[in-house]
Amino acid sequence: xxxxxxxxxxxxxxxxxxxxxxxxxxxxxxxxxxxxxxxxxxxxxxxxxxxxxxxxxxxxxxxxxxxxxxxxxxxxxxxxxxxxxxxxxxxxxxxxxxxxxxxxxxxxxxxxxxxxxxxxxxxxxxxxxxxxxxxxxxxxxxxxxxxxxxxxxxxxxxxxxxxxxxxxxxxxxxxxxxxxxxxxxxxxxxxxxxxxxxxxxxxxxxxxxxxxxxxxxxxxxxxxxxxxxxxxxxxxx
Amino acid sequence: xxxxxxxxxxxxxxxxxxxxxxxxxxxxxxxxxxxxxxxxxxxxxxxxxxxxxxxxxxxxxxxxxxxxxxxxxxxxxxxxxxxxxxxxxxxxxxxxxxxxxxxxxxxxxxxxxxxxxxxxxxxxxxxxxxxxxxxxxxxxxxxxxxxxxxxxxxxxxxxxxxxxxxxxxxxxxxxxxxxxxxxxxxxxxxxxxxxxxxxxxxxxxxxxxxxxxxxxxxxxxxxxxxxxxxxxxxxxxxxxxxxxxxxxxxxxxxxxxxxxxxxxxxxxxxxxxxxxxxxxxxxxxxxxxxxxxxxxxxxxxxxxxxxxxxxxxxxxxxxxxxxxxxxxxxxxxxxxxx
Amino acid sequence: xxxxxxxxxxxxxxxxxxxxxxxxxxxxxxxxxxxxxxxxxxxxxxxxxxxxxxxxxxxxxxxxxxxxxxxxxxxxxxxxxxxxxxxxxxxxxxxxxxxxxxxxxxxxxxxxxxxxxxxxxxxxxxxxxxxxxxxxxxxxxxxxxxxxxxxxxxxxxxxxxxxxxxxxxxxxxxxxxxxxxxxxxxxxxxxxxxxxxxxxxxxxxxxxxxxxxxxxxxxxxxxxxxxxxxxxxxxxxxxxxxxxxxxxxxxxxxxxxxxxxxxxxxxxxxxxxxxxxxxxxxxxxxxxxxxxxxxxxxxxxxxxxxxxxxxxxxxxxxxxxxxxxxxxxxxxxxxxxxxxxxxxxxxxxxxxxxxxxxxxxxxxxxxxxxxxxxxxxxx
Numbered sequence: 001x002x003x004x005x006x007x008x009x010x011x012x013x014x015x016x017x018x019x020x021x022x023x024x025x026x027x028x029x030x031x032x033x034x035x036x037x038x039x040x041x042x043x044x045x046x047x048x049x050x051x052x053x054x055x056x057x058x059x060x061x062x063x064x065x066x067x068x069x070x071x072x073x074x075x076x077x078x079x080x081x082x083x084x085x086x087x088x089x090x091x092x093x094x095x096x097x098x099x100x101x102x103x104x105x106x107x108x109x110x111x112x113x114x115x116x117x118x119x120x121x122x123x124x125x126x127x128x129x130x131x132x133x134x135x136x137x138x139x140x141x142x143x144x145x146x147x148x149x150x151x152x153x154x155x156x157x158x159x160x161x162x163x164x165x166x167x168x169x170x171x172x173x174x175x176x177x178x179x180x181x182x183x184x185x186x187x188x189x190x191x192x193x194x195x196x197x198x199x200x201x202x203x204x205x206x207x208x209x210x211x212x213x214x215x216x217x218x219x220x221x222x223x224x225x226x227x228x229x230x231x232x233x234x235x236x237x
Numbered sequence: 238x239x240x241x242x243x244x245x246x247x248x249x250x251x252x253x254x255x256x257x258x259x260x261x262x263x264x265x266x267x268x269x270x271x272x273x274x275x276x277x278x279x280x281x282x283x284x285x286x287x288x289x290x291x292x293x294x295x296x297x298x299x300x301x302x303x304x305x306x307x308x309x310x311x312x313x314x315x316x317x318x319x320x321x322x323x324x325x326x327x328x329x330x331x332x333x334x335x336x337x338x339x340x341x342x343x344x345x346x347x348x349x350x351x352x353x354x355x356x357x358x359x360x361x362x363x364x365x366x367x368x369x370x371x372x373x374x375x376x377x378x379x380x381x382x383x384x385x386x387x388x389x390x391x392x393x394x395x396x397x398x399x400x401x402x403x404x405x406x407x408x409x410x411x412x413x414x415x416x417x418x419x420x421x422x423x424x425x426x427x428x429x430x431x432x433x434x435x436x437x438x439x440x441x442x443x444x445x446x447x448x449x450x451x452x453x454x455x456x457x458x459x460x461x462x463x464x465x466x467x468x469x470x471x472x473x474x475x476x477x478x479x480x481x482x483x484x485x486x487x488x489x490x491x492x493x494x495x496x497x498x499x500x501x502x503x504x505x506x507x508x509x510x511x512x513x514x515x516x517x518x519x520x521x522x523x524x525x526x527x528x529x530x531x532x533x534x535x536x537x538x539x540x541x542x543x544x545x546x547x548x549x550x551x552x553x554x555x556x557x558x559x560x561x562x563x564x565x566x567x568x569x570x571x572x573x574x575x
Numbered sequence: 576x577x578x579x580x581x582x583x584x585x586x587x588x589x590x591x592x593x594x595x596x597x598x599x600x601x602x603x604x605x606x607x608x609x610x611x612x613x614x615x616x617x618x619x620x621x622x623x624x625x626x627x628x629x630x631x632x633x634x635x636x637x638x639x640x641x642x643x644x645x646x647x648x649x650x651x652x653x654x655x656x657x658x659x660x661x662x663x664x665x666x667x668x669x670x671x672x673x674x675x676x677x678x679x680x681x682x683x684x685x686x687x688x689x690x691x692x693x694x695x696x697x698x699x700x701x702x703x704x705x706x707x708x709x710x711x712x713x714x715x716x717x718x719x720x721x722x723x724x725x726x727x728x729x730x731x732x733x734x735x736x737x738x739x740x741x742x743x744x745x746x747x748x749x750x751x752x753x754x755x756x757x758x759x760x761x762x763x764x765x766x767x768x769x770x771x772x773x774x775x776x777x778x779x780x781x782x783x784x785x786x787x788x789x790x791x792x793x794x795x796x797x798x799x800x801x802x803x804x805x806x807x808x809x810x811x812x813x814x815x816x817x818x819x820x821x822x823x824x825x826x827x828x829x830x831x832x833x834x835x836x837x838x839x840x841x842x843x844x845x846x847x848x849x850x851x852x853x854x855x856x857x858x859x860x861x862x863x864x865x866x867x868x869x870x871x872x873x874x875x876x877x878x879x880x881x882x883x884x885x886x887x888x889x890x891x892x893x894x895x896x897x898x899x900x901x902x903x904x905x906x907x908x909x910x911x912x913x914x915x916x917x918x919x920x921x922x923x924x925x926x927x928x929x930x931x932x933x934x935x936x937x938x939x940x941x942x943x944x945x946x947x948x949x950x951x952x953x954x
Contacts, residue, residue, distance in 0.1 A: 020917065030665045033668060034668070179239060184430035184431075187245060188304065208241070210241075227279035228279075228430055
């Protein structure tokens with residue numbers, strides 16, 4: 001690589017001076033972006049995946065959260081209906097369960113720094129998930145990364161971030177189970193036995209099956225288990 | 238409120254429906270092992286495979302839906318026989334594929350896939366020991382595999398595979414023995430979803446065997462199954478081709494291992510199929526084809542138009558002779574041997 | 576018997592009193608203390624207090640123990656660790672030590688570390704040469720601390736000698752030998768590699784360092800610090816800038832500071848010759864490098880920055896010179912601490928190449944300049 005010898009030396013000198021100048025500038029006015037947690041807390045965005053909170057009134061016991069969890073962290077146990085309990089030794093906070101919940105019964109929060117005293121405490125059941133866990137807040141500042149044309153910097157505000165909100169209202173698409181192909185129905189009555197809300201019933205004398213749409217919550221258990229796949233979930237206007 | 242009617246067959250015994258099947262079909266030894274009941278059982282309790290049909294623990298597990306009774310071809314059995322109705326009959330040999338004789342079953346399936354008449358076909362493949370398993374054909378290229386084409390003289394669970402295919406796909410084809418074809422027609426009459434089976438290819442059939450029993454029998458004759466290249470039944474002789482020669486013996490010697498359900502069957506030429514294919518009535522290397530339905534006619538015309546096969550005339554008398562022979566030797570109700 | 580003792584003490588007192596530090600600021604305070612003590616009716620108490628004060632304010636003792644001696648050394652150690660870590664962190668967008676005492680934002684981290692080392696188990700592993708392993712860190716302090724006895728600060732000096740500069744250079748040259756011996760005594764592969772690296776670096780910087788110092792001696796025509804400081808109306812840095820540069824870079828190399836932190840590179844060689852040390856022995860070896868830097872910075876200040884020249888405040892009297900010397904030394908050390916945060920580490924072959932090519936050449940030229948300026952009849 002043929003470079004002019006003198007020019008290279010001058011370049012080196014210029015680079016040395018650049019470095020020294022930068023060091024002095026940083027010593028006087030540092031660009032640092034350290035968040036002094038826990039006295040400051042970084043402001044998390046609205047879709048942050050934290051601890052999950054459960055609303056029992058919205059749950060329709062469709063078991064979707066338990067089925068979709070990639071870490072097998074959700075177990076359903078029966079209280080009034082089958083409610084999910086999350087095992088935080090396994091949970092990877094992917095929030096597939098929150099995404100898959102058709103009624104929004106599982107909700108996220110901005111809380112991520114929970115400590116448990118024993119491993120047994122980490123398996124939360126549904127009743128323990130009804131409220132967000134209690135935190136001792138040591139922070140008095142909220143810190144936010146602000147990106148603008150000059151670069152990015154840390155903005156400190158003397159306010160406390162609300163952690164337990166995240167009320168995403170899911171537009172409710174109510175769906176009910178409908179038999180789309182009654183001529184293929186085997187008459188096996190598996191749907192009748194599996195329905196957790198007794199929305200499908202059978203009349204053994206008249207050999208008739210019927211679905212009561214007002215009782216159906218759209219959980220989809222009958223649809224998944226029909227051997228001839230004649231049931232489908234259809235939206236109700 | 239949505240309401241629909243289900244139709245239950247009449248029970249002949251005061252038991253659950255499988256108990257009825259047991260009493261009427263399995264215990265009297267007229268079960269043809271078509272596996273339609275195993276296919277349709279909603280709790281998958283009925284077992285098939287290389288053993289007689291059974292439902293272990295049916296007293297507790299059977300949900301008494303009656304589907305098995307609805308689809309069983311031997312329930313209220315009225316044997317069918319004879320050549321059956323057909324639109325045309327010919328002898329042909331596929332130019333593209335190699336099979337048992339003229340590979341016309343393979344050719345019909347390949348053309349049906351290419352024409353878009355079906356999306357998927359259920360075939361039976363074999364392993365080195367000639368054990369059977371079902372395969373799903375979606376591309377004619379798969380039919381170049383010689384382990385997939387050709388006759389396997391053993392039971393295979395074809396109808397359960399057909400049921401799974403029908404739930405996934407809207408146009409299905411399959412190959413089966415006459416009892417399977419009859420079972421399919423019953424399934425189509427009872428449950429509309431099976432109308433998705435657009436092409437049912439029937440084989441000329443005198444009997445089938447359990448693989449374990451056939452294997453044992455041939456072993457006694459000094460033949461290991463994995464040495465067998467091809468099996469054939471022609472003119473009352475069972476021919477086993479090996480790499481180093483051929484072994485032949487009269488079919489009568491196999492009488493001991495013919496399943497009793499086959500001994501009441503009078504349907505040689507698969508009268509309920511869309512198309513029936515077999516070697517009887519053609520010369521060596523050619524298959525006799527009986528085109529029975531419009532769909533089969535469409536496919537046959539396509540084969541002709543594209544020149545995928547070589548066509549000759551078939552001998553109707555030969556086929557008729559064998560149909561009558563089968564009716565004669567398999568009376569129903571069976572004669573009590575004294 | 577008692578009379579002989581009292582006579583002896585009086586004799587010592589007279590020696591002490593003949594060489595007292597002269598600080599007008601504290602004279603009234605001393606007088607006050609003497610008056611208060613005189614009130615207390617304990618026999619010989621005022622004599623005792625007088626003796627103690629005389630001892631403390633005896634110039635040689637003051638030079639060696641207080642300023643620029645061990646006490647300042649201790650305070651400097653606390654300061655430099657805090658300053659270096661915080662400043663480096665600041666430049667590197669970090670915060671540095673923060674939690675030790677929150678109101679001070681981590682300033683006493685070094686003290687906490689030192690106390691921890693006292694409580695930690697000093698493990699001497701099975702393969703080490705035990706006597707050398709344990710004793711060498713202590714023995715290594717001999718060449719490090721001895722120069723402090725010779726370096727003067729105005730009237731305050733431990734041992735007055737016209738060869739103080741040469742003595743200091745000689746002692747500084749002895750230190751790397753102890754470091755190499757420490758690595759050898761550890762009997763471990765990383766320590767061995769670290770020793771080898773230390774030896775290579777030693778050879779690389781030593782010659783330019785000595786030549787640069789000698790060039791200044793030629794320039795001032797004497798190795799006596801008093802004459803050197805007296806002749807520095809213009810600071811030595813401007814008189815012989817090449818020597819200044821060479822000495823600075825040799826200082827970086829000698830004390831294992833980035834960009835020449837080669838024998839002790841954390842990420843490459845797991846702390847080099849000192850890898851097997853733990854507990855208070857580790858505390859000692861950590862301190863070794865800082866003290867070597869202190870001594871070299873003292874020499875640097877005297878040769879190039881005008882030593883203890885500065886604004887004379889009459890109130891402080893004799894304390895002026897030590898205070899100015901200390902301030903200048905601390906400034907030099909602070910700037911060297913900042914260099915650490917700016918540069919990456921040189922490879923061993925690059926560093927040796929620098930030592931044997933550029934540094935040697937510049938030092939020779941500096942020697943020539945020194946001879947020329949010195950020969951011209953002084954400044």
